[in-house]
């Protein structure tokens with residue numbers, strides 16, 4: 538079965554889960570553009586998630602699902618809500634969804650965990666995952682250790698279920714490269730931050746547009762929860778404190794609610810502006826449908842060009 542048949546979409550593309558950002562409206566705009574839209578449950582409580590699912594059903598006939606951030610304190614309840622509400626697609630992030638898998642599979646949900654390693658990929662395949670989202674540390678937000686370039690081929694080689702590449706994808710060249718690495722589709726987040734439909738504060742969007750290649754930084758490496766964000770006052774202070782050996786409590790002063798500060802208040806100095814390394818190639822705010830269509834425009838040409846480059850090198 539092709540990945541677009543599995544996802545019931547026009548494009549082999551999944552929208553990143555983007556906690557506090559990916560609302561029902563946003564997921565519906567992605568679904569209406571022909572890709573899999575996701576409600577990001579990361580920053581929600583359980584009752585809000587149920588409302589968002591119901592709203593998405595009203596807003597789109599396309600494919601939408603839910604991304605469950607497994608560190609969310611209400612995730613157990615949310616794992617039941619997706620079943621009760623008849624959600625057809627679930628992706629997970631920031632942990633191992635093993636204990637929910639049987640329940641979701643029984644309900645006929647298409648389950649696609651985000652995995653940062655071959656070991657977790659194999660475990661998820663054994664538990665019945667339908668596909669894997671293999672995310673490299675170029676991505677924004679909470680990340681693993683390995684790059685997309687190194688991780689995707691290793692997972693693709695180790696499992697027989699479809700692999701979706703994520704982290705560092707914002708152009709048709711990177712989509713083409715994902716296919717070369719053994720993926721059958723892509724997940725993107727950062728390039729969708731700069732969309733007209735994205736509900737983040739205008740200041741956050743402008744910060745993504747302004748960012749260049751080296752403008753992201755990883756906070757929380759020492760504490761064990763690495764998170765890639767745009768460099769700003771908060772990020773620099775955080776990393777400096779971390780190096781000084783600050784305690785988890787001291788560091789929490791900087792992170793507590795900082796994503797919300799960025800998303801809702803547009804506080805670009807103290808907020809946590811989660812974004813990937815491809816921020817440097819995002820230059821304008823466009824409609825979601827245009828961003829997605831352009832990711833797939835000319836992919837065959839890019840692959841032809843690559844073939845010519847290779848042949849001419851011989």
Ligand code: TUI
Nearest residue numbers: 556579606630631632633651652653677678679680681
């Ligand atoms: O989850 C993400 N990206 C996220 S979640 C998020 S909300 C948040 N904010 C602050 C701190 C923490 C979370 C923002 N961005 N991407 C998918 C992803 N999953 N990246 C890495 C992982 C992951 C890590 C460990 C998946 C599984 C895993 O398993 C460990 C284990 O238990 O085996």
